[in-house]
Structure formats: structure tokens, C-alpha cells
């Protein structure tokens with residue numbers, strides 16, 4: 306049988322002037338500003354509604370970072386004003402160290418310009434894009450330049466500049482620059498105007514509230530289009546700024562190693578010891594022996610293949626983890642609790658700061674907290690608060706590793722409902738602090754799924770879940786026993802009355818029985834044969850400090866235990882005894898009289914006391 310012929314691909318006849326030539330004419334470099342102008346969604350400016358939150362977030366993050374670096378307690382002003390139906394002016398002013406006038410145009414008028422990108426330490430900002438992206442968004446939507454005022458000290462002048470970005474070159478354009486008088490001695494103020502909407506008002510307030518929870522040392526005064534509010538500080542301690550560290554041998558990649566080696570004049574041994582954190586004499590020897598390289602060879606002489614061998618040796622060496630305490634600034638369990646207490650009224654809060662851990666050579670610490678009850682909605686899924694380097698993550702909850710870990714925990718084991726996410730009156734806070742938080746994109750909305758980080762989050766949540774289970778069980782048990790006791794107490798007076806009637810005896814005083822069953826404090830007044838007795842019995846399980854008040858027509862100064870305060874008011878005496886009663890202790894005082902008057906006790910929960918006047 307004849308074989309079928311394979312079809313021959315058709316080669317179109319190309320003209321002398323090819324498409325490649327045409328394309329070559331069109332090819333040119335793209336400035337980063339042009340790129341982000343087209344791809345603003347990558348930076349969190351995907352809609353006018355979101356634009357306002359991203360701008361506020363970038364400006365407040367910068368203000369907090371700057372204050373932290375200067376060691377001052379942040380006092381931040383945020384103003385949002387409607388200029389036209391859909392044009393808003395955002396004003397953010399801080400009391401940070403200020404920005405030197407020569408740098409102001411670059412900070413606000415050039416993307417990828419900043420002080421933190423090359424430093425290995427925890428900070429909110431990292432990329433040097435944030436605030437210049439907001440300036441770009443403003444000029445794109447309203448054509449309005451950004452106004453900046455900044456001053457770096459009482460002996461330095463304040464400068465006011467109008468800035469915009471030359472998109473084609475990603476270079477700043479200064480439209481005006483003048484020295485002015487400003488009542489602040491140091492700080493920065495920016496005014497940005499862009500097309501937006503305030504439909505995300507609730508989310509904006511939520512962002513400010515969350516920021517205040519994880520930055521309990523900061524105060525933010527807000528003027529939100531006529532509505533004023535203050536998020537006050539819960540701590541007067543400024544944050545100790547984290548210190549930058551050198552790269553860790555397990556966290557470096559070939560390109561970075563090549564750059565570092567090319568820039569040094571040192572021998573391999575000195576290069577390793579001085580260029581990297583946690584590398585001492587012993588570790589340097591181990592690395593060089595594994596790589597089979599001499600100590601005294603110049604690091605800059607290594608060829609790319611040799612650099613690969615050195616890198617493999619560095620990564621296999623037994624190097625202690627990076628010094629996390631130095632370069633990270635976790636919030637701490639006490640401050641997380643204080644922050645949550647300040648912003649939410651809860652029945653229960655528990656927080657955990659996990660020990661430092663490492664992923665790809667980057668140190669990180671996971672902190673988590675659970676809050677339960679109080680004014681939280683009993684129905685629906687838990688409120689999730691995600692943070693990275695003390696910044697609330699407000700978008701892309703579903704794409705975040707934190708959410709994945711929360712859904713991955715079996716909350717039913719801890720007595721909590723679950724429909725994917727846990728349900729009930731529950732707040733879950735998770736904070737990831739790292740020198741390099743692995744975000745899923747430049748808009749820094751979601752933490753990427755890194756197994757080491759996910760493991761730490763899960764362990765923290767499981768630990769907190771166990772504690773919450775104990776709290777809920779204890780609370781349910783005490784509720785049940787209180788309900789049972791209340792049911793019994795409600796029938797005791799009837800039983801006593803029936804028994805007294807049957808035996809033809811006076812109805813007995815049942816308050817001590819009620820006090821014992823309900824674990825209460827019982828205060829009782831009774832007059833027999835011209836002697837007034839006041840008796841206070843502590844049936845609770847702990848000591849109490851209380852004040853006993855009496856308004857009486859009898860003179861309480863004649864009591865065997867005289868009051869600390871007596872005043873005559875017309876026919877009546879007002880008297881106060883101050884008492885400390887241990888659990889199960891009974892206190893009694895007596896004085897001559899008719900028993901006309903009343904008693905009361907204060908200093909104890911209303912539900913925990915029984916006051917009986919047997920003279921009535």
C-alpha cells in the first residue's frame with residue numbers, strides 16, 4: 306500500500322521589509338511609571354472605591370514607619386474631604402522625622418524609590434512604590450499634583466512643594482517649591498486629590514480600627530468628610546525600632562551572591578564572616594571545606610560555576626537561624642489583648658506570640674489571638690483580622706494563607722461551629738511579622754502559602770482553640786449550676802412558709818440558705834428587744850471589700866463596731882461601715898434602737914448580693 310504523504314507546512318513568502326523590522330521600530334523601553342499607570346490594579350488602585358483606602362493605607366503606613374524609626378509616639382491626622390461629587394482630598398499629617406527637601410520630589414514623584422528595600426528588617430513599607438503610586442493615581446484621575454509639606458527639626462525650615470510624576474521617565478516634576486513657616490517642628494503633611502467615592506466608608510473605619518489594635522502606641526485623629534473620631538493609644542511606650550541584619554546564608558540566591566562577591570575586595574573567609582549574619586569562624590570553615598575552596602582566595606575572583614558551588618555549601622551548612630529578636634518587632638501578647646479590649650467589648654481574649662521561625666532564610670514570627678462573646682454577633686462566620694508587619698490586610702481574604710489556615714483548623718474539636726470558616730461570636734486575629742513578608746502581589750493584600758508560615762499559624766490557632774474550649778466549658782458549667790440554684794431558690798420561701806404553717810411556727814428567714822446556694826453576699830437587719838443587729842455574711846468563694854450603708858433613726862455611733870462615717874440629716878443618721886470579709890466570714894454589729902431605717906451594700910455586683918430587712 307502506498308504511504309500517505311505528510312503535508313508540507315506552507316511558508317508564506319515574506320516581503321523584503323519583514324514584520325520583524327516593523328516590530329523592531331515599535332520596540333522601546335517602558336518606564337515603571339507607565340507600566341503601573343496601565344496596571345494600577347497591581348498596586349491596589351483597581352477601582353475608585355478602593356483607591357481611597359489604598360491611598361490612606363500607604364500614607365498612614367509611611368507615617369507609622371517614620372515615627373517608629375524616629376522613636377516617637379505617632380500622632381497622626383487624617384482628613385478626607387469631598388471636593389466635588391466624586392473628587393476627594395486626602396490629607397495625612399504626622400509628627401515623624403520629616404523628609405529632607407532634596408528627597409521630597411523623589412519620595413513622592415518616583416516609583417521604586419525608598420529607604421527600606423535594601424534593609425533586612427521588619428517595616429510596613431518595603432518596595433518604595435506605595436505613596437508615589439497614590440500620587441500617580443491622583444494625576445491620572447484628576448490631573449492634580451500632590452502637595453507636600455515637611456520639616457526635619459526646630460532649627461530647619463519647612464518646605465512646601467507641589468509634585469507630580471513625569472510618567473514617560475518616572476522622574477519627579479516640581480511644580481512649585483517654597484520655604485514656609487509651619488507650626489510643627491518636625492513631621493510631614495501630604496494632600497492628595499483624586500476621583501473616588503466614600504462607599505467604602507465602613508471598610509475605611511475598619512482599617513483605622515484594626516490599625517489601632519495592632520499599633521496600640523499610636524493616636525489617629527480623623528475628620529471623615531465632617532464626621533470626627535479619634536483612635537486613641539492604649540500604650541505610651543514607643544516601639545523599639547527593629548535593627549537591620551545582614552543576609553542569612555540560607556536566604557541568599559545566586560544573583561545576589563554574585564553581586565555581593567563582585568562588590569567586595571575581601572578574601573572568601575572574611576567575605577562570609579562579614580557579609581552574612583550568623584557566620585563565624587567555625588561556620589566559615591565548614592562552608593569553605595564543603596565547597597573545597599581556599600580561605601584566602603578573593604571572593605570577587607569566583608566564576609559563576611564556583612559561586613554555585615559556594616552557594617550550595619552555604620545552604621547545606623548548619624547555620625543558626627537569623628537573630629529574629631533584633632530585626633523583628635512583634636506586638637506581644639499583652640498589647641494585642643489591650644488593643645482588642647480597647648476596640649471591642651469581649652468576654653474573653655487570649656493571645657499567643659509564637660517563637661521565631663525561618664522560611665527560605667527569612668526570619669518571621671506569627672502572633673494570633675481569639676476574642677469571644679461580648680457585643681460580637683452570635684450568628685454568622687467569625688470576624689477575621691489579618692495583619693502583616695502591623696498593617697491590616699483588607700482585601701483578598703480568600704486568597705490569603707491566613708484564611709486557608711483558619712479554615713484548615715477543625716474548630717468543632719474546640720466546641721466552635723464551622724462552615725469552612727469558624728462561626729459564632731468570635732474574632733480571630735493573625736499577625737505575620739517578617740523581614741520579608743511573602744505577599745501574593747505588589748498590592749500586599751494576601752500572604753502567600755509558605756508551609757513554614759502556615760505551620761506556625763496553625764499551631765498558634767490550635768493552642769488558642771484549646772484555651773477557648775476550656776473557657777466556654779467552664780462558662781457553660783457555671784451557667785448551668787446558676788440556673789439550677791436559681792430554680793431551687795425560687796421555691797425555698799414557699800417550702801419554708803408551708804412547713805411553718807404546718808408546724809405552727811413563725812416563717813423562718815431563708816436568706817442564708819439562698820446566699821449559700823447562690824454564693825452571694827447576704828446583708829440582714831433585724832431588731833429584737835430594742836437591739837438592732839446588722840449582719841453581713843460572705844457566701845461567695847472569695848474575699849470582698851464592701852461598704853455597708855445605713856440610713857437609720859437610731860444612733861449608729863452607739864454600735865459595738867462604730868461606723869467610719871456618720872452624719873445627722875434631720876431625724877435620720879447616715880452611716881457607713883467599710884468591711885473586708887473573707888470567704889465564709891460573717892460580720893455583725895449591734896446598737897440600741899427601734900430598727901427604723903434601711904441598709905444597703907456597695908462594692909459588689911448587684912447580682913451577687915441579697916439585702917434583707919427583717920424589720921419591714
Ligand SMILES: Nc1ncnc2c1ncn2[C@@H]1O[C@H](COP(=O)(O)OP(=O)(O)OP(=O)(O)O)[C@@H](O)[C@H]1O
Nearest residue numbers: 367371412419420430431432433434435436437493
Ligand atoms: N511620612 C513620611 N515621613 C518620613 N519619610 C517618609 C514618609 N513617607 C515616605 N517616606 C520615605 O519615602 C520612602 C518611599 O515611600 P513609599 O511609600 O513610596 O515606599 P515604602 O513605604 O518604602 O514601601 P512600599 O512601597 O512597600 O509602601 C520611604 O521608604 C521613606 O523613606
